[in-house]
Amino acid sequence: MNRYPSSPLRKSHFIELDAAERFLMKNEKRRATNQALSRDAFSRYGDFEDILTFFPKTKRKVEDLKIFEKEACKFDVLLNHEIVTCRSQYRKHEVAVKKQDLLNKLxxxxxxxxAQWNEISSKEKGLSDYFKYFDEFLVYNHEKRQRLLAAVKENVSVRIKREIDIEQMKEEVASMxxxxxxxxxxxxxxxxxQHFLYSVVLEDPQRRFRNVNDILTxxxxxxxxxxxxxxxxxxxxxxxSKSVWRIxxxxxxxxxxxxxxxxxxxxxxxxxxxxxxxxxxxxxxxxCVVEKLREKYQEFLICKPTIYSVYSLMNKRSIERHARKHTFAEQLKYMSGVIDQLDRIYKKSSRLM
Structure with a gap:
């Protein structure tokens, strides 16, 4: 994990805090060691105080060491105060970093x-356009189908009429x-x-006809x-023949x-x-699109309680009106406003630093 996340605070400030913390820890260990050694030395000083009177330089150095111990105690107090101050600042900085990380994640x-909402909106628009085109396509095909059905009905009526005419002509041909x-x-x-007449006339002209005029007539x-x-x-x-050709x-x-x-x-x-x-x-x-929308809606339902919990953590002031749990738009609006305010605050702080 990155120890120095992206934030309005400078990266060098983090490095200085870490170096100061390491330096304070080393000084604390060294001070504890020196105090133990000085206590041991000064406990022995009472035993050899009479002897040190014969060694003025050593005695003076021992007295200087006592003075230095007192000053070191004061310095330790100041150093402890600085350590406490640095630790409190570091804790505040860690809280600010965590808040910044949370804001970045949000x-x-x-x-x-x-992006998902825009994608869903574009898909919804595409579906609405497709439904409009599909309705127009259905209306156009329905009108075309109605025209074709009318033409088919007309052709069927003409065919029936022609079949009736053909049947009538067949009957006429049969009668003909x-x-x-x-x-x-x-x-x-x-x-x-005629053959009989010829035979009769030739064989017996007087058998049936009275004269030639009757025969000729x-x-x-x-x-x-x-x-x-x-x-x-x-x-x-x-x-x-005409009827046959017509048929x-x-x-x-x-x-x-x-x-x-x-x-x-x-x-x-x-x-x-x-x-x-x-x-x-x-x-x-x-x-497929409806299934995807259903999945996105399920994800939205899963994320909705988390967003409400984040909203509850961010909106703890009693003077402000709390949004209800199902008012998702108001929650996002409030969170967006808080994030914008924090961005302005961090920008101002970065300018001041």
Missing amino acids: HEYREMLN RQTMEILYREIEKVEKY SFQYLLERKDIIEKTINEKSAYV MDLMKHEDDTVTSLTMKISTLHRTYDESKIKALEKHDFLM
Whole structure:
């Protein structure tokens, strides 16, 4: 651990205090040794006081030693007073250093909490922006889906109508085929009748007809009927061919419509799957952020009693209004004010020193 922490007091002051303390300890040991030696010497001086009268220099030195002992006692008293003063100053300095360390730790913890709070605020802003974008995305996709559903419904109605038209045309084609079969049967009958007529006229001209005019009239009538039947057959055949081509065109158009609708439906399914995957990813990210926020909130709940205890230690004056335990903002505000005041005090003290 650093013996000389960063504080407004100078590092040289710490070194001087340590040197003074070591010097005082050495002087105290030396003084105790000298006192023991002087007590031993002066206890023997009473035994040899008569003899020392014959040695004036030695006697004078002994008297000087007595005077020095008295002065040394005074110096010891002053030195003890200085030692007590230095120790009290050193204790005060240790208390100030501990307070400064505590304030530094609280300042670091406050910066860490501010950084975490700013990070949480930025994440909250990002989440709000993402929710706005996600709402707009949902509204836009909902409108697009509604338009596509309307188009699908319209295409389904058109398809149903076309299917009804195709069924009607199929029924018409079936009726036309029946008509053509009837006409073909009529043609066969006419041909048989014509063949019979020719055979009758050639074999026995007088058997059924009274004269040639009747035969010619009958034959003319048969020819006109044949022309009418052929004309009707041609018209029906043309109508049937047109109907068949129309049915083929409708079936082709219906196939194209079904293909385009199938492609749109597949595109919608793919877009829905992609949106679902993105939504799941965003949901996982959101759950992760919520879990992190919950962890930070648990850490905050753990640190809250510690902050309140520090606040209680800092706010012991009875004249000030004490904040309640759950008023976390007031506690931090008070601690911030105290830290700012201490910073100003230390700056002024450092300027004075």
